[in-house]
Amino acid sequence: MLKQKPLLMLWLAIQLSLLILLQQAFTSWISATFAALLLLRLLTTWRAKETLSLKWVNVLAAVLTLALLLNLKQAGVLHFMLQILLLAAILRLLALQQLYEARQLVWVHYFLLASCFILHQDMLLAAFIMLVLMGNLYSHFLLFSPAGIHLKWQRVSRAALIILPLWLAMFMLFPRLAPFWQIPTANVASTGLSDTLDPGSIEQLVQDNSLAFRVEFSADIPARSQWYWRARLYEDFDGRRWQVNPLRSRSGKDGSVTERSPGSATAQYRVIAEASQQRHLFALATPVSSSNNVAIAASGLVKAVKPVTQRTSYQISSVLQPVKQQSDEELTINLTLPEGNEQTRAFGRQLGQQFQQTSALVAAITAHFQQQPYFYSLTPPPLGANSVDQFLFNTRTGFCSHYASAAAVILRAAGVPARVVGGYQGGDWHQQQGYLAVRQREAHAWVEYLDNGKWQLFDPTAAVAPERILSSLDAVLSAEQRQLLNPGWRKFALLQTLSLQLMHLDYYWSVWVLGFDDNNQRQLWHQLKQQLTRYAYPLLAVISLLLCAAAWYLLRPGAVTAQPEASRLLQQALAGMVKQKPAQQSLSACLRHYASQHPTDRNWLQQLTDSYEQAVFNNDAAALRLLKQQLKRHRADLRRLQRRV
Template sequence: MLKQKRLMVVWLGLQLAFLLLLQEAFTLWVSLIFAALLLTRFATLVYANTSLSLKAVNVIGACVAVALLFNLKQAGVLNFMLQILLLAAVLRLLALRQLFEARQLVWVHYFLIGCCFILHQNMLVALVIITALFANMYSHYLLFAPAGSNLKPANIARATLIILPLWLAMFLLFPRLPPFWQIPTAKVASTGLSDTLDPGSIEQLVQDDSLAFRVEFENGVPERQLLYWRARLYEDFDGRRWQENPLRSGSNYRNVHQGATPAEATLDYRIIAEASQQRSLFALANPWQSSANVNIAPSGLVLATKPVSQRTSYQLSSQLQPVAVLSEQEQQLNLRLPAGNEQTLAFGRQLKAQHPQVPALIDAIASHFRQQPYFYSLTPPLLGANSVDQFLFDSRTGFCSHYASATALLLRAAGIPARVVGGYQGGDWHPEQGYLAVRQREAHAWVEYADQGRWQQFDPTAAVAPQRILSSLDDALSAEQRQLLTSPWQRNALLNNLRQQLMHLDYYWSVWVLGFNDDNQRDLWQQVRQNLQRFAYGLAFITVLALLVVALLWWRRRERPTQPQAYRLLSKTLSAMLRHKPAHQPLSAFLRMLAEQQQNEQRQLLLALITSYELALFNDDAAALSALKQQLKQHRNTLRRLHFSAQNT
């Protein structure tokens, strides 16, 4: 009974952990249903020490399954599968009466543990999942272990020493096979920049301090003013909101053929992007070469081959020059003017008349923002239909999207093709770890305009708040607005330092474990082949050394036996049967107890063995020892059947 209660507690704890780990796949009402079922099982265990009837469990299961089925369209196929899997485990636990009924439950738990890695790749969460795995393995042991047996640390250590090298070798060297089936696309909320940009969208995103991506540079980190991470192009404007043009969305992107090495200066780097459920990724300047898991699309955008549902690593090489104008059609697309914002359009035409040359026009717009009383704010006032007019001539307070939107419209009014670029600017460099951390709070918007056959970059925010580009977002905001970006626990130096150290550990986890891909494996195999002779000599030396140690231990044990010969002879021959013998019980007493449970032939054999054993052990009778050897040899088959009989009782 004590064993059964202990197992029930372990399984309840495991299922509660699964409910928490799989929260991304559960809506609030679904989570409450599962929590109520687990609470019901806890109550029946503590207060009634019983389980629900099978009929009641079937009725509950049918009702919950129907409710989940009605929610299928909203939840998505993957989330529905995870919900049904957890439901099966919870229902099995609700109806569980005897321990032999729990075998299926343990295996369903293993499937749930594997499913947790679909939704989580964070190192700390991975440790929690591995802890759940060990707990389920412990319950597996309790379920099948004989009564009275205990886990022996020496046996666990021995098994670990055998398994760990095998696991490491398989992880490093076993071929990475493609999946035999595909996970259905889940309908979960995405993070990062969306395909629309309006006043307020960037401001909401920068209040999120979570990681967007991390970057390793091959030849040192560039200057901060070069760190403009392009992700999206907004070219359709309706007078208030910028949107991606349908020609550039989703599957309409075509992959760009990568040509020869460019003559211009290039930058080589690797990006580790967090899950976003989007295909849009990040790149500097004009990417020209990439790893196989991403595509370089027109206008220097980088796309994943499928929505990024897990942490993704990819390599890029970028030319340090603006991207080329693709066609006259692209220029015409970025000259279109919507109705409204008449003051802005008139101001743009006025600037063009005063400054016919494009560089002079750009300087005039930057000077206007610097010289007039414009303010950079995370909390700008709300704007109406003619949002650009209200911003430029009334409120004069805005965030990066306000300045980028107004500048692009001014340039279009002046007859210069222009568009808004969405992405990230800057990042926090960690020199000891060698990577740049870019968070959602670094989200930014700027402008590209067509001149001399290329899309030149212009960031009007730099004219109003240069600290945002040269230093950080915090330096460009007032103390009051910085409070909006920092939670109370982040202001604690100790907690903030702990957070940084955990982020660094998570980075190493991403690089060494999650980032170990086919390319890394091929490089490793190549190094193994190149150093095969050296590895062979080392392996042969270790093997010979291990054999010598084993031989020495065997010889010393053979040379100095610690037990009488009769005891060693009987223990060796009946080793499988004696596994069930309690440590404190004498050998002859255990065999007598076993003999009482057997039929006549086996009982007589065991009693004869006991007689010969005791004469040889206590009287030092050589004839009895010889008789014992003969009996063990002559009745080998009978003893083997006796072994199986003892194991199954």
């Protein structure tokens, strides 16, 4: 049974797929060990040789478990559990001997496949997991089917078709229960913007073409120049890098109520954020209300309730007006300048004296960037200790973070509170699908300065490279630099459209499948209820008609004649004994067989047989009554006989 080569090969393939799918949970040495064990199994299966003896497998299991335990702290509990499970499955496959072991193995595979969804919610990967699940189901079938029986595809597909509506209904209507236990968070490197902003960090991010989040607007779409997705505030400057102030790291809920100034527009939208392992999320201008899974923190930042380990969607509405000043503390933080960068500070002070009005000051800085020969480049020259000085007066070539950083320093030196905001700007608007795709490459940094108690937005990059803001990054970069961003395969137009289509598909997947939550479900129920009351009577009529048709079909004469009552009674009474009889053997022959096997019970079994035959074959009503009495009288005997059989 367990020597079947195709079955072993199938399990090998399943375990290999699991190893690939759960790759995130394994460090390289674990993956290598597992792969080596699978290879060993493959070779022995190929040559039809015996694998390791059970003793050696046990030793191996002990050693590897110990190693995994030592690694526990680094890996985290969740990953440790996945490692242990896959290890168990692989070793079991190595030393597979009994049928019941194979059954356990198949079930462990199911569990591991389900746990793949902790790590992946991607549509393509979901399809892949489905494929592997099918493989496992097939192995389950092979395990139990007698030799020579093949899967009848026609019948299987018919069964699948029948089950499909039920499956959809379960997905749509079955209540979404809260998880019974918490899944421990995994130790995975976070993606996206970090807590510090180096002069070079955004340039690195821009090289990453992966999706950061998607947005669908429910009402009017704001102008492109307003697509500044705020994610972080950098308020501490040490002369070279910007950092998030500890004040912001504390998650304080925003208590203040934003009063809307008349004339300012609002935007309502839904953001579908990719997994980033961070809590920082994205919003436009001043968010005022959001769905439950995210909270609006101070200064208009949006934070997830727990780290975004899977694709998450949240509804949010923003007032398109600058964020208000929160406290006086903000003032002092955002005026502090460290030592160094003397030239810039002098320049700032001079501008501050020259322009008393803040708006005039900002206009002057913009003019400075526009009139002087500043360049926007993805590959700026390296900067020394006084990085702002060097950028502003020497190299004059930089990326958004350079400009934002320099502008903030100038503003602070001129006595205007200013800070650097990290986030994303722009995105690809897909008209047909109706969503905005924001990629990591859209990462951006800009400045907010305090004026009239509000943090006004100021993007110095717009002064240098307005196309970056109005169209996209590609529009600004030279052909050479675009080359740098685009890996080789994206040069082919066909592949590019293909990947775009895939992204759209993935979008629908996340909106319709992953994004289908309690709210949608409640709405669906509500709609159903409304529809039902409207269509109740016609529906009732149709159902009763269908039932009548079914009843007629089943009861029509000559179709399937029901078993005679006596046979049914006897079959119920004999239950287990009948199951063992060959299909062609009649019940009376079966009874006679038992009578000959059990001499002590011969008499009453003989009587039972007689009255049964009279009832069934001679249409004798009296015999049927007698049979019922006999069955009642010998119930205990029958039960005893069944136990013996």
